[in-house]
Amino acid sequence: MAPLSRRSARQLVAAATEMLRAGALATHRRVGYHGARHGERANRLLERAEPPRAEGGEVTAGLSEEPGRGVLVTLLAALRALRRGLDGHRDAGELTGLDRAVEEGACQELTESLVRLLKETDTIRIRVRWSPPGPSEVEPEPELTFTRDDLAPLQLAGQRYVRDEPAQPVRVTGQVVRLRRAEADGPGSVRLRVLEGAEVEQVRMGLDPDAYGTAVRAHLRGVPIRVSGTLESRSGFRRITGAHAVALVE
The missing domain is CATH 2.40.50.590 (DNA polymerase B, N domain, beta-barrel)
Structure with a gap:
């Protein structure tokens, strides 16, 4: 795997940090757009997180068992829901699945983090390693993949999440x-x-x-x-x- 340029590494680390924060926000409340809300609670959930770092062609981050495990479970559920919604949009042109993904924790902050990642690389592969082994309610997931083809629908979903969030x-x-x-x-x-x-x-x-x-x-x-x-x-x-x-x- 080719090493990252210094600029790309900074951008990817920033986007990965945003992704973890999106998971923490959704752990507190499932809404399509958080904006400035819930930030203090999210920060507390991530206090013991190991900051993302770039090594070679990968960006890695670590979360403490508690409360980090809950954040990661929520984040995985949101990413899976987004992946299903993106597949539905690709296959049938529908947006229903992307809208339903909010119920699983998807939000504008999460789609924006994926957009930032995809602007730096053609393909994102997200892998999770549990230590000790993961919760029984979390199904094994070899990896979740997002590509440049997902960029436009992710941007569209993020716009919809902001538009539909009520005052x-x-x-x-x-x-x-x-x-x-x-x-x-x-x-x-x-x-x-x-x-x-x-x-x-x-x-x-x-x-x-x-x-x-x-x-x-x-x-x-x-x-x-x-x-x-x-x-x-x-x-x-x-x-x-x-x-x-x-x-x-x-």
């Missing part, structure tokens, strides 16, 4: 970390560090003049605010629209 109504409590407006008495934008109400670290939103004034007072006093609105999927769940009912949390 979330939320009531968020957060600490004001940034304030900005163009005019002294006008509306402005605010960024919050989320304390509760949404599984993201930070959100931003536009506020009318009165609500912006409330956010300023909260920032000066060092207290959180609470706000209702819609956490938008198209922003990666990083933006709240329709913000209202803004109040100080004493």
Whole structure:
């Protein structure tokens, strides 16, 4: 197997890291697009993971028995479901199997990691070695193969996963970390560090003049605010629209 160039090795390692993270995200929750959600939980699941490394023509990574084994079981199920969906698309032109793969853990983050891998190499072969032997519920899998022919349908599936993921109504409590407006008495934008109400670290939103004034007072006093609105999927769940009912949390 030909050795990888330094650039390709970096790209493949980054994509493999994304793949493990996608498995960790899906272990927590099965949705088509996570965006900025669930990141802290995924990071905790991967705390004891051995970072992917490139050697020769291969990229390898190690996961601790717990909780890494659960992440790997989820990741394998998602990859198998994607492989079945891709085969269905190739044979019959249907997308149903790719849509159903979300139930097994497939998500935009996983398809994006495969796309990144396939942009660096013509064929990906994914092999798993269990030590000690794998769980009884996991069937033996010699290897899973993805090729450049899968690139376009993987990109299409990822786009569908983002498009179909609904926005979330939320009531968020957060600490004001940034304030900005163009005019002294006008509306402005605010960024919050989320304390509760949404599984993201930070959100931003536009506020009318009165609500912006409330956010300023909260920032000066060092207290959180609470706000209702819609956490938008198209922003990666990083933006709240329709913000209202803004109040100080004493």
